[in-house]
Amino acid sequence: MGLMTPQQYKESLNDGRVIYYKGERVENVTTHPDLAQCANLMALDYGMAEDPQYRDIAVMTDPDTGEEISRYYHKPTNSEDLLKAYELIVKATELGDGYIPLAHDIGADALNAISITTHNMGEAGKEYHQRIEDYRRHLKATDIATCAGVTDVKGNRMLRPSDPKQSHPDFYVRKVKETKEGIIVRGAKVHITGAAYCNDIFVIPCRQMTENDADYAVAFSIPANTPGIRQICRPFTAHISPLEFPNTRPVRVHTDSLIIFDDVLVPWDRVFLNGEWQHAATMVYNFALMHRRTGCAYRVPMSEQFLGLGAAIAEYNGIANAPHVKEKLTELVLYLETLRSLSKAACYDFVMHGEIAVPNPVSTNIAKYHFATKYHDVVRIIQDLAGGLLVTAPTYKDFKHPDLHDDIKKYLGGNSAVSTEKRLRMFDLIRRLTSDDLETIALHGEGSPFGQRMTVLMEARHIIKKCKKIAEELAEV
Numbered sequence: 001m002g003l004m005t006p007q008q009y010k011e012s013l014n015d016g017r018v019i020y021y022k023g024e025r026v027e028n029v030t031t032h033p034d035l036a037q038c039a040n041l042m043a044l045d046y047g048m049a050e051d052p053q054y055r056d057i058a059v060m061t062d063p064d065t066g067e068e069i070s071r072y073y074h075k076p077t078n079s080e081d082l083l084k085a086y087e088l089i090v091k092a093t094e095l096g097d098g099y100i101p102l103a104h105d106i107g108a109d110a111l112n113a114i115s116i117t118t119h120n121m122g123e124a125g126k127e128y129h130q131r132i133e134d135y136r137r138h139l140k141a142t143d144i145a146t147c148a149g150v151t152d153v154k155g156n157r158m159l160r161p162s163d164p165k166q167s168h169p170d171f172y173v174r175k176v177k178e179t180k181e182g183i184i185v186r187g188a189k190v191h192i193t194g195a196a197y198c199n200d201i202f203v204i205p206c207r208q209m210t211e212n213d214a215d216y217a218v219a220f221s222i223p224a225n226t227p228g229i230r231q232i233c234r235p236f237t238a239h240i241s242p243l244e245f246p247n248t249r250p251v252r253v254h255t256d257s258l259i260i261f262d263d264v265l266v267p268w269d270r271v272f273l274n275g276e277w278q279h280a281a282t283m284v285y286n287f288a289l290m291h292r293r294t295g296c297a298y299r300v301p302m303s304e305q306f307l308g309l310g311a312a313i314a315e316y317n318g319i320a321n322a323p324h325v326k327e328k329l330t331e332l333v334l335y336l337e338t339l340r341s342l343s344k345a346a347c348y349d350f351v352m353h354g355e356i357a358v359p360n361p362v363s364t365n366i367a368k369y370h371f372a373t374k375y376h377d378v379v380r381i382i383q384d385l386a387g388g389l390l391v392t393a394p395t396y397k398d399f400k401h402p403d404l405h406d407d408i409k410k411y412l413g414g415n416s417a418v419s420t421e422k423r424l425r426m427f428d429l430i431r432r433l434t435s436d437d438l439e440t441i442a443l444h445g446e447g448s449p450f451g452q453r454m455t456v457l458m459e460a461r462h463i464i465k466k467c468k469k470i471a472e473e474l475a476e477v
């Protein structure tokens with residue numbers, strides 16, 4: 001018990017879980033050639049706790065027990081807690097070279113969202129609140145890795161979970177039975193990042209529910225190796241093609257699972273919502289809020305990379321001082337610094353939801369909306385600055401070929417102060433970091449942009465009211 005070492009974390013994953021990858025059953029995710037990279041990335045989170053350089057930010061003393069715990073599982077109650085968690089995620093993402101370790105952060109967002117909801121439920125939520133706070137103590141004591149299964153497969157998006165017009169009743173995870181031991185659940189969650197190499201999976205509803213949907217209003221946590229759980233993982237480009245300049249960084253180091261719950265028993269002490277349909281919306285709303293702050297923190301180091309790509313390729317092409325290029329680099333700076341400022345401001349200007357400090361809902365949602373909807377503009381700028389060689393340049397193998405090397409070196413040079421090899425390597429990196437996969441992640445990860453617009457409008461009601469009053473006073477009406 002206590003903080004896990006990277007080795008202990010990896011060993012804990014060899015637990016008989018049912019994982020499929022590229023059509024094959026995976027015996028042990030930590031020895032699989034692709035998935036081992038994901039587990040190694042997650043282990044960075046555990047490594048930070050051991051490293052004197054990062055220990056102060058990754059580890060804190062539990063105010064309740066005096067024990068050392070992961071900062072992620074601490075209950076945030078003020079702006080300092082929110083800011084430190086933000087800085088921890090930024091640092092972890094930097095250490096992952098822009099890839100996110102996420103052994104604790106998404107799970108912590110679900111943990112806090114459940115705690116806020118059960119607290120707000122008052123008497124009806126008392127037992128659930130006790131259970132989730134007991135579970136928080138368990139997470140602090142064991143330091144296990146957690147993820148969040150929120151998004152259901154949903155079927156027809158315009159129909160409610162219980163609508164008989166859905167072609168079957170299992171498009172949203174639901175309770176099918178209660179027993180003495182707990183509830184039996186069936187359904188599937190989709191896109192669940194890191195679930196294949198987490199210890200426990202949080203499950204919460206992904207939408208508002210009505211009375212008819214009561215069986216779908218369930219929240220719980222469950223070990224990934226529980227009988228009846230199967231995961232189908234989406235492949236990722238784990239290895240750089242031999243046609244590219246050698247680089248240790250793959251295109252993406254995570255897989256997202258389709259998790260099937262085939263009549264899975266969830267013991268009572270891990271059930272945090274069971275039919276209270278009125279509270280499903282609060283839970284998913286608070287998860288989205290906490291998780292958008294987390295998502296913004298991931299994106300700060302990634303946006304620094306983008307600014308770096310733009311600046312580097314402009315210099316390598318010899319165009320850095322052209323007026324239109326300066327304009328484009330300014331756009332990249334605005335993108336990065338708007339994101340950074342809004343993300344930090346949301347932590348300073350926090351609000352209390354029950355016992356928990358949450359980032360300011362308006363600025364967090366604007367920050368997420370900003371990075372998602374401007375992402376494609378940023379990619380376009382970098383691709384524009386790079387030029388067509390981004391997709392037509394000869395390969396690394398051509399560059400290494402003795403008959404071709406000198407020609408490529410001579411004809412594909414740009415700025416004479418920069419070697420041709422450097423320029424070609426940068427093209428490879430830009431191609432990888434601006435790939436279609438990453439564009440979709442920016443758009444839909446942490447929720448599609450329309451969700452942020454809806455939340456901003458809802459949360460800005462008091463701002464709109466105040467501003468309308470100002471206008472009316474000015475008009476003397």
Ligand SMILES: Cc1cc2nc3c(=O)[nH]c(=O)nc-3n(C[C@H](O)[C@H](O)[C@H](O)COP(=O)(O)OP(=O)(O)OC[C@H]3O[C@@H](n4cnc5c(N)ncnc54)[C@H](O)[C@@H]3O)c2cc1C
Nearest residue numbers: 148149150151157158191192193441444445446447448450
């Ligand atoms: C890489 C990646 C990682 C992710 N990781 C996680 C994770 O770890 N955990 C997790 O729970 N989720 C995760 N997600 C899920 C993410 O939150 C969802 O992709 C997002 O909420 C959109 O849901 P969807 O993909 O089902 O798309 P859809 O909901 O099908 O959305 C497609 C379009 O339909 C619109 N739409 C949907 N419903 C309606 C409606 N009723 N009325 C009108 N318009 C509608 C949307 O606005 C959008 O424009 C991840 C997603 C990605 C891409």
